[in-house]
Amino acid sequence: MxxxxxxxxxxxxxxxxxxxxxSACLAQNGKKVLLIDVDPQAHATLGLGVKPGDFDYSLYDILTNFSGDIQAIKESILNISPNLSLIPSEVILSAAEQNLSQKKEREFRLSKAIEPVASDYDFIILDCPPNVGLLTFNALLAAHEVIIPIESSFFSLHGLGKLMETINLISRKCGHKLRVKALTTIYDCRTRISEEVLAEIKRCFQESVFKTIIRVNVKLKEAASFGKAITDYCQKCTGYVDYMDLCMEVINMELKTVVEAAKDKKIASPKKLENGVLFKIYSPQASNVFLAGDFNGWKPEREPLFDIKGDGVWQRIVDLEPGRHQYKFVVDGKWIKDPENPDILEGPFGENSICDL
Ligand SMILES: Nc1ncnc2c1ncn2[C@@H]1O[C@H](COP(=O)(O)OP(=O)(O)OP(=O)(O)O)[C@@H](O)[C@H]1O
Ligand SMILES: [Mg+2]
Structure with missing residues (x-):
């Protein structure tokens, strides 16, 4: 998730x-997606054809009245298509900043509210307003990753400092590390300024820039005005192709990053030691990592790993009997094979990593 x-x-x-x-492309690829409109302008809500009056509860109710009641959150979730759901926004959300200003833990309202439903989805996507106020702060604290769309025009990189500062502050003060990636948008290949801005984005963000570039495409504008995602409006336009490319890049990002980083760190896992077997995984963005295997009844909660040095390497020594063992890591709820261990075996629930002792 x-x-x-x-x-x-x-x-x-x-x-x-x-x-x-x-969100729509992820949903078309079979992922379960929840889109949360965190902007009082409610453009994501309107852009999916949902109007004020179509719903009883919005994000405003969740942020201001939330008391940990799962049912209340579930009631605010609208089904848009089989894999795509939405928590809508409305203009009153602009009053939330003021209403919450005296409340305790006001920055964590959103992350607490979505916690009980998060495991129902593969992806939760949050659309922020154009400022770095309390709503954006809530959205950043609720997330693992941030995508920063940067339009290819004059001044597009101006003002990014405040957002980057906020992201660093969140990391330093709250210990909440976010993976940041820039996305070039509204790119017009006929203009020199687009090319220049792209070069500048690459200089600023280096490898943290999506390879996919979102080109100017009028169909994207039209789709929004008809209250549709591009997947439902036109699948033959560059807007569809670009967002589908982005979707595939996003899907492939996680595992690739874990595998590549582990290679850099020269992680040997599993490794036999005097006092057991050391399991290690490099996963700097993870909030929690567990080990599940036939040796613990595939119950990950019994075997948490810890990032001891705070360098993204999670590890644990496990005392194992001689013989063959199958296992997987559970990184933020996602079951994955050991990226450093080439030995795998097909099990009833897919491939597992194996450890022979
Ligand atoms: N690739 C594109 N090609 C053509 N038009 C685009 C493209 N991307 C966005 N637009 C149009 O540009 C306008 C602004 O886009 P959008 O609403 O997504 O920006 P935003 O960052 O969410 O704005 P805000 O800061 O107000 O929330 C919209 O009219 C949208 O339809
Ligand atoms: Mg917007």
Whole structure:
């Protein structure tokens, strides 16, 4: 399960277009997606054809009245298509910042509210307003990753400092590390400025830039005005192709990063030691990592790993009997094979890593 916030304080850079169409493409690829509209302008809500009056509860109710009641959150979730759901927004959300200003833990309201339903989804996508206020702060604290859409025009990189500062502050003060990736949007290949901005984005963000570039495409604008995602409006346009490419890049990102980083760190896992077998995985973005295997009844909660040094390497020594053992890591709820161990075996629930002692 991954929670991705789409943020940039600059207005009109393609946040909502990205939130809607990335969500819809993920859903078309069989992922269960919850899109949360965190903007009082409610453009993501309207862009999916949901109007004020179509719903009883919105994000405003969740943020201001939330008391940990799962039923209340479930009632605010609207089904848009078989794999895509939405928590809508409405203009009153703009009053939330003021209403919450005296409340305890006001920055964590959103992350606490979605916690009980998060495991129902593969992806939760949050569409932010064009400022770095309390709503964006809530969205950043609720997420594992941030996508920063950057429009290919003059001044598009101006003002990004405040957002990056907030992201660093969240990491330092709250210990909440976010993986940041920039996305080039509204790219017009006929103009020199687009090329120049792209080069500047690459200089600023280096490898943390999506390879996919979202080109200017009028169909994206039209789709939004008809209250549709591009998947339901036109599958033959560049807007669809670009957002589908982005979707595949997002899907493939996680495992690749874990595997590549583990290679850099030269992690040997599993490794036999005097006092047991050392299991290790490099996963700097993870909030929790567990080990599940036939030796603990495939109950991951029995075997948590710890990032001892705070360098993203999670580890645990397990006392194992001689023989063959099958296992998997559970990274933020996602079951994955050991990226450093080439030995695998097909089990009833897919491939497992194996450890022979
Ligand atoms: N690739 C694109 N090609 C053409 N038009 C686009 C593209 N991306 C976005 N737009 C249009 O640009 C406008 C702004 O886009 P969008 O609403 O996604 O930006 P935003 O960052 O969410 O804005 P805000 O800051 O107000 O929330 C919209 O009219 C949208 O339809
Ligand atoms: Mg928007």
């Amino acid at each position: 991954r929670i991705i916030t789409i943020a940039n304080q600059k207005g009109g850079c393609g946040k909502t277009t990205t939130a809607i169409n990335l």
